[in-house]
Amino acid sequence: MLFNSLEFALFLPTVFLLYWFVFNKKLKQQNLFLILVSYLFYSFWDWRFLFLLIFSTFLDYYTGLRIFQSDSKKHRKIWLFTSIGINLGFLGYFKYYNFFIESFANLLHQFGLGYSYIPLTIILPIGISFYTFHGLSYVIDIYYGRVRPTTNYVDYSLFVSFFPLLVAGPIERATHLLPQVQVPRKFDANKAADGLRQILWGLFKKVVIADGCAMAVNKIFDNSSEYTSSSLILGAVLFSFQIYGDFSGYSDIALGVARLFGFELLQNFKFPYFSRDVAEFWRRWHISLSSWFKDYLYIPLGGSKGGTWTRIRNTFIIFLVSGFWHGANWTFIIWGLLHALFIVPSIIFNTNRRNLSIVAAGRWMPTVWEFSQILFTFGLVSFAWIFFRSESLSKAFTYISGIFSSSIFKLPNKGTLDKYLLANILIFMAIEWIGRENKYAIEKVGVFQYKPVRWLIYSSIIFFIGMFMKTTESPFIYFQF
Amino acid sequence: MKAFLTELTLFVLFALAFYAVGLLAFPSFLKRNVHQSGNSHFYFTLKEAKLTQGIDLLFLGSSHTYRSFDPRIFKSAGISSINLGSSAQTPMQTQILVNRYLTQLNPKKVIFEVNPLIFSLDGVESAMELTANDTITPSIVFMVAGLFNLKAYNTLFNSWLRQAFHLNSVQKPYRGVNTYIKGGFVERKMSYFHHKTYNSQRWLIKKEQVKYFTETLAYIQNKGVSVVLVQAPITRDLYNSYKNNLEFDNLMRSTRLPYYNFNNIIFLDDSLHFYDGHHLNQKGVELFNRKLIEMSNGSILLR
Structure with missing residues (x-):
């Protein structure tokens, strides 16, 4: 179910x-x-x-x-x-x-x-x-x-x-x-209402964003050799949104459902795509797993004690194990190792704990520097997702070589993208940005003074879900792990 | 708790009202999960059916029906008919149509087109077609409720709203690649099928659909109307790719009703007489219908 x-x-x-x-x-x-x-x-x-x-x-x-x-x-x-x-x-x-x-x-x-x-x-x-x-x-x-x-x-x-x-x-x-x-x-009626709100947002992420991306992503990844470089880049970016919408959507629903029964579960995502470096990304993505590895593997291995090389070694070990945890395939292992590689410079220069706060906290917009950091981190993460999504290493390399091919200056293949998907993603990311200082993006809708405004927002989300939900069963990606 | 549930109930009513307004007022690009009325020939077929009484033949079934039995050809042979075929119509929807229209149409005979495909579908597509184009009745509501399909629910809600507020605009039958022909037939612009190879496959017959089928047959016969089961021809390559056709033939024969599998009776050319693997082109329709009428002079249709 x-x-x-x-x-x-x-x-x-x-x-x-x-x-x-x-x-x-x-x-x-x-x-x-x-x-x-x-x-x-x-x-x-x-x-x-x-x-x-x-x-x-x-x-x-x-x-x-x-x-x-x-x-x-x-x-x-x-x-x-x-x-x-x-x-x-x-x-x-x-x-x-x-x-x-x-x-x-x-x-x-x-x-x-x-x-x-x-x-x-x-x-x-x-x-x-x-x-x-x-x-x-x-x-x-x-x-x-x-x-x-x-x-x-x-x-x-x-x-x-x-x-x-x-x-x-x-x-x-x-x-x-x-x-x-x-x-x-x-x-507790307030907690229950909060739970329902989080469930609603989780469903939106899964049904409108993740499932919306899934069709294009499947087409592109299954036939990557037929697509232009720009289509392949688009495919990787869409998969980034798909897996985020899918897994964080699942987590939001799980947390919301638990709250309906009077339980508070651990927060699993904190707007990871607004991270300014990969180390920050891992403090915001699948937090319950990364903190598990930190507490039960990284720290017993010596953690951050014992110098730079020990930290690098330990980082590689936990990302290797983390990759392997996701599945019995070399693609996951490479995905994990890539993330370890992305983090290594910040360990060497001791900058891995530089971005502990929320980006642009208290401000509407990030600075140009922050924005470029976010884009760069998103680019690295999306690149690593190619391995995560590919069925085998050879398919991942075919995909990547397609990206760096001569078709890089061609437009995406016709019909690659559902014309409304892009608009949905933009709306979604805008809402996530506005709500990034909360536990989940629409948490603060609950404090709006006027009930009709709150209800209109919820009803609009329900309408979107009703209109975009796939009628065939679409399981959550993380169920396979 | 009581206050919470009251508040929640009020919100659900508010959200339903919003949903209704959205369905009625929002532009169609936002209504992707709704099967709109007037999108298919079936809207006109049902309109005609409501005004028709006392005919010789009633055709029932899927697109194999509304694309294979041309009332003009039967009329030229002195046989009046109406074709209640609709896209992917399964016995589940046929039962609803029969319960609703049989008495009024009062046909002398029912030709039930029984290709194995209609027994292997879940009925969602056809349920939406019926819901979008016919008046909403309790039987349609129950059928849709049992489908567990959001698009079907949206379609039901949308159709009910449009009917309740008389918002269905008057549509005109479309003409083009597919042209609606009076009597429920859809004529396809003449085209030919390009050969395609099929992997070996098997029909997977759903027990549920067999149950609806049996109940529908019993209902028709109880009304004193005789039934003939006909399997319209499909391309030979497609037909032969199924390895359990005989199993289906035996299932149909077990009804003890006259059953004619035209894949074994008429020999048509895959390229010349079809426009796709499943559907006859107009040339194929004429040959098939003439054969049926020719056989009817002997026994099938009017006796």
Whole structure:
């Protein structure tokens, strides 16, 4: 069941009303009900993988308790690595088995050794990368004493399986979400209204922007050799908007839905395309994942301590792992490494924490310098997205060589772009720019004094969604990870 | 909570009103997810159907129907007819049309064009065509509600509004590549099909459509009208690319109604008698209709 489906439009109000009117008496009722509907929500994709989710939940719950109860460091370590090993084992099997076996065979082939293998037909359980990281953060936090394990299995299950974040994040932390699970939620009309507003904006991003871009992007990337250089540049730029609209749209809906049930999830995006350098981009893009890698990989590796070369090494490691996390394909690895390369100069010159504030805060427009920085960063990010979007490295290189071909001075191919898409993107980016100092672009619409103005804005967005929504199913890109 | 739900309900009503105004007043480029009325021949067909009574033949089915059965040819043979075929019409929509128009049209016989394609579709396209061009009735509302398709919902809302406020302008039948012919037929400007190769494929028959089909047949027969099932010809290459045609023939024969698969009866040339893989050109229509009439003198049509 997709967030942008009519089925979900029926599911959400039903669950909302039952939650606040029927199961609102006790905390246990609230939590049990949310677990059941979360499992139901997950079952709409493939009920068989529900068992894997339940097993993974139990594993982390149990090992978390054992780590906490163990009196020796050795035992704690054994339980920690049991959890990490099994979790990553599942992830490795479902996500990376074929990639490793194929890469191994190719490597042997390079040395003239024949190795035949049969790739397995493995279905990737939806959300496995997300709920695995949920569980891992929990046991690691217990190991380092940052959090006490919960003895309530229901609470822990809800922390892992809460349906708004189950399939594509944000990747939550026990320190942030678990305390919210452990207290009864009381209905707050302002929060609920804010949730609905964020859902609406998320739907706009997904349905109008991302799905609008998808058609042109698919055409261009699937037949890149037939397009002029300018069309290919346009394709890469449109994909940048597609993936942003798609993933941040999903995150907005997830955060909004969670707020309807009285939960605050971690903010996952902070207007990343207004970043002035790539380091800032990564403080604003998929924040729950990048902060996960920072806390559980970058800092344990030594983080920023130990000199420039250590920082560069650690940066390469986390971007390599981050790329690999996205999928078992060299394209993702190159995408990750490219970002590491983009960041290296700022590490060397110690400028990677230069842009911590919001660009042009308190002003209507950026300066020319800020604007050129934003454009340059967007260009770099869009270039890296070519690898992310391409099915293989060879296709990515074909695409890039097409960009740097003699057709660079030709106009985009006729029919490449839906004439209204460009206008929609411009309107969208203008709204994002105006709202960039808030949690999401239209957050402050809620404080407009005149209700008719607020309602007109919301109704216009609904009308746009109704007119531009694709009638065929269009899943979110990040579901594949 | 109560205040929140009241506020939300008021907002939903406001948003619906805004949506309605948008549908009625905004320029058409903003209304991309709406199937507009008057866009197809079906608008005129239904207009005619409402004024027609007591005919010899009623044709039902998809574009294979409204592009394959020419009422002028049947009229020249002394047979009056109307063609209620519409784009991608599946048995789901045929059932609604039959329930609505059969008694009034009072045909002596129904020719139901039964190509496997109509049994393999979800019915969304045809539902929108029907919703955009016919008066909205509870059966249309229920049909659209069950489709889970936003464009179909938009079309329903738009049509209902236009009908409620009498905003449907008087349209004129179009002439051009496709020309509307009185009686529900669409004549295509003469053109020829360029050979195309098809991969081997199979029809995927939806059980749901078979259910609607069976119910519709029972309804027609209960009204005392006999039914003949006819499969209009498609290009030979396309027909042969499907590996389970026999399975479909058997399904049709299981109705115990007369069934004629003209892909096996009439031999037409893919290039000379079709303008695309699915549709006859006017030359093909004439040959096919003459064959049908010729056979009718024996048994099919009027006895």
